[in-house]
């Protein structure tokens with residue numbers, strides 16, 4: 523029994539997956555996906571660290587935390603504070619966050635001449651071995667912050683909004699991923715593409731899905747995130763969808779997505 527426990531514990535320690543939720547387009551559902559996926563994956567036995575890497579700090583405020591706090595991921599990247607000083611526990615057991623605020627916008631400039639500036643996040647996360655998952659909420663740009671996320675991650679998850687210009691920019695994103703893979707992080711891999719804000723009443727949503735399938739095939743998650751007002755409301759209460767309305771369509775979709783993610787990560 524005791525030995526079993528120890529073995530289980532050690533297994534837990536060995537397996538960690540870092541997922542960057544990224545798309546340089548704003549408003550496609552990155553933060554909503556990062557927050558709710560992190561929440562659903564987390565439990566006492568499966569601690570999850572959510573990393574807010576967007577100067578807008580939406581993941582931070584979305585979990586009900588004050589954006590005026592210090593230190594944040596800015597200090598982490600500048601190496602003026604360590605991970606253990608920055609990490610905050612949330613109301614949800616097993617869910618932790620590295621918060622961010624508008625200070626983070628200066629990091630791109632402040633790190634211009636820094637040595638190995640693409641690896642600041644990767645180095646810092648080296649001291650976060652107790653987390654089973656680390657989910658990084660990326661900013662809507664392909665600059666140094668996103669490069670840090672891609673250099674640190676094992677897998678990337680791309681949310682794509684079901685809208686007319688959905689595919690625009692995806693080529694550029696994939697080219698960036700390829701460059702990072704060649705130069706900075708050879709083990710970076712696409713975890714999957716998830717269609718968000720899907721509205722089954724519009725043929726447009728179906729068209730976007732068909733188009734995505736042509737390009738990404740089985741990398742597309744079977745789970746589709748519907749347009750759901752409960753998902754949009756939750757952050758204004760500082761809550762995840764599971765605390766806000768656990769029976770909503772949005773909650774059920776993110777629960778399903780978390781299942782698929784777990785399967786892909788372990789399969």
Ligand code: ADP
Pocket residue numbers: 547548549550551552553554555580662718719720747748749750751753754755757772
């Ligand atoms: P990003 O992080 O890519 O900028 P967000 O996750 O912040 O995108 O989503 C953009 C806006 O759309 C937010 O106001 C969010 O609450 C809302 N939103 C996200 N996903 C959904 C959804 N499935 N249904 C309805 N509203 C959504």
Ligand code: MG
Pocket residue numbers: 552553554576580660
């Ligand atoms: Mg966001």
